Each structure stands twice: as C-alpha cells, then as structure tokens.
Amino acid sequence: MQEGKKPVFWFVTGSQHLYGEESLEIVENNSIELVSQLNSEEKFPFPIEFKSVLTNSGDIEDLMRQANVDKSCNGIITWMHTFSPGKMWISGLHALEKPLLHLHTQYYREVPWETIDMDYMNLHQSAHGDREYGFVGTRLGMSRKVVAGYWGNEDVQEKIKDWMIVAAGYNESKNIRVARFGDNMRNVAVTDGDKIEAQIKFGWTVDYYGIGDLVAEMDEVAPEKIENLMDEYNSLYHLPASPEELDAVREQARIEIGLKSFLDKGGYQAFTTNFEDLHGMHQLPGLAVQRLMAQGYGFAGEGDWRTAALVRLMKVMAGNQVTSFMEDYTYHLEQGNEMVLGSHMLEICPTITATTPEVKVSPLSMGGKSAPARMVFDSQAGEAINVSIVELGGRFRMVINKVDAVQPGISTPELPVAKVLWKPQPSLSEAAEAWIYAGGAHHTSLSYALTAEQMEDFAELMNIECAVIDNETTLREFKKELKWNALLWK
C-alpha cells in the first residue's frame, strides 16, 4: 500500500553539557538500548532509528531540517532523558514540518531506594526535563502527541504504535490522487465541495474524467484476462450458476481490469463513479469496485471524491484491514434494540466480511443499465468507527461516531447487497441527533481497525475540526462544543 520509501521514525534524546561527558555517554547508551528494545518488540509497523543526543540549538535545528527533507522520515520521537533547557529547542521545533511525538518516560521503571543519590537524580530527571521541553511545544502552539508512562509498558507502546500509523497516514495523504468518473450526483449538497481547499489541507489531487475514457480502456481488455479473473473469482466467492448471470459477472471482470489499468496508468489510488453518468457502460460498476477496494483503492459513490479520498487514507492507515466505504441506509427502530443497517447500492468492501461473499446478479432501480453483479455478505461484529469529513464554507469538519457492529445472524434473503448492522454510541437516537447537528454526511468510511483517537490525532495534524460521538457524549455538551468550535475554526 505504501509507495516510495519505507517509513522510518527518528528518535532523538535531549540533554545538555551541565553533567559532564560521562553522563552524556550514559544518556546515549540508555537511548540506544531503549530504541533497540522497542524495535525488538516487533509490535511497531515501522522501525525506529536512534539519531543522537542533542545538546544545543544548532544541532537541533539541523536535525529537524534534515527530517523535513528526508522522505523516509515519517516523524520524530523526542525524549528528555535529563534536563534540556527549552530555549535550545525553539528554532528546531519551529522549523519541524514532520509529525512529533513527545515520549515522556524514564529509563528505569523504579527508584532504587537503597542506592539512589544525587548522581542518579541528575541522570534520571525526565520528570522535570520533559516538562521544560513540553512548555516550549505549548508556547509555540505546536500540534504534537504526548505519550507518558514507562516505555516498556504495553499501553505506552500501543500509543506509540497508534501514533506511528497516524503519522504515516499524514505523510501518505499528500500522495492521494482521486479519479472521478463524472461529476457529483445532481442536486446533492453534502458530497460537493472545494477541491482546491482539499488539496491545500490534505494534499489530495482530484481529477475529472468522462466515463467514455474508462469505456475506452475497458474495450482494450483481452478476453483471456477476463477468463483468468473469472477463475480467481471462482476460487474466492460463490458464483451464480446460470450462463446469463456468469456473463454479467464477466462484464464486472472487464470493468475491474479496465478500471485498474486506468487508475494505475494515471497514478490514482481512489476513484468515484456516478450512476447518472454511465454512457457506454453495460452495468454500473459493482463487483469491480468491491474488488478494487479490497486491493486498497479508495472509493465512494455518486461522485463523492472527498469520501473516496478518506476511504483510501483510512485503508492506508489500517493496512487495508477491515475498512470500507459505508452509508447509513436503513434503521431498525425496535425499542431497546435499535440498529443501523449500513450498506450501499452495491459497493461495500469485502475486507469487512464475516462470510464467504456470494456474487449475485440483481437489477438496480437506478442508472437504467443491465443488472449488475455484486458481492453479498454480512460483515463482522466488533467496535468500529464511522468517519465523515464535511465542508462548512471554507473549512472542514471531521465527524466520528464510535459504533458497535453486531453479527447480524439475521437472514435477509431478498436483500441483494452486503450489509453491516451496528449500534451507534451512545444510542441510535442520541448519535443520530448529534451527527445531524454536526452536519455529518450519509456517506462515511467505516473501519474496525482504526480508533477514534487516531482519527482525532490525524485531524489535529491536518489542523481541522474534529467532533467525536461516543459513550461519553451528551447532547447538551456536544451542541456547545459545536458552537465553541465554530468560533475557533472561523
């Protein structure tokens, strides 16, 4: 999924010369040991590279500027082993353009009560060294992640790991290119927006193509390639039996090959389609879109390029695990058992399935084309997040709802689409009220792999508003939060 250089995170330790060269040697050895232990845990998706112990502003600024231009450096982790006077960090932190994690930890877990002396105290004083350094970050108004606790603890390592994923997503966001076949669905408000602002804020490039450009690519697809892909489908899914239906599946194989070729030639990792714009197509892309999402491409329907880019971003962050384009479709309002049935007219990603997908060919009331083939399945149970990014006149708001997906176990034999059932936190009615006050869209990106905190951290790095709806949410506070945010984000 990652293109270009493999991400690496730099580790930098702060100190000063006050305690003598011997102390600096210990500081360096402790840092090397800490980093090597962290790497050996193998829970991090990317390696951490120890750079050096920094003791003056010139070296700090040089290192931060190197980090800015080094494409493999996805972020910096800093730790003040001893006291490191904050003024020496001002110019360097001011120059830094990469994500920053401030690890507030200490080399030893416990105080050696019997032997502790002033030498020990001077060496192991991150308790106040990191506060001095932290002040500068706050004084500069820096967006950064602060993680406190013993570095060997699982919860601390988990936080570092989660942040690395966010930082890598932040860097990858700038490479996201969306191809949109056709425009937004006519008259729809929430999917429209400012593509230039999205490029400035998130780095997303959004290019328009006529559907005829895709049809031309599909016309070039060799029949044997289609048959090979049909064999692959047969090994992965339950295919229909009748020759007519298999021909309909073949058409989706042709779309998949043509679409992938088109996207790869143009360097696109996300795309949109629009059922109102299908000239020259025999079917609306269904199975083809699901297959490409499963391969990591971002997608959203009806020309919704912003959600398509968000799905791609979240797929990169999630390592393409259990993340899909989603839509709040229909409610089950049985008292005490309220649920949302999430789905789309065709395009749900099979990375979230709990079952072997069944390929069905079924007519679609929209688009006026032949019955499209699509995968039908029930998705997994578990905690997940639904994420939407909307535009509020020159600015973006990310809205996140924590949801508990339930294993349906409910058969829907007449429903020819993939489905997810979830219970929104804190309850369906409160979540829906909060979501609507926040202006959240009906299209979302659903992920079981990412946490709300990770997406909040991403929003902070991108300097956009983020509103979270979860079990802690009360409507009264949430409405106030939106009002205060409106002042802050003007």
Ligand code: MN
């Ligand atoms: Mn839709």
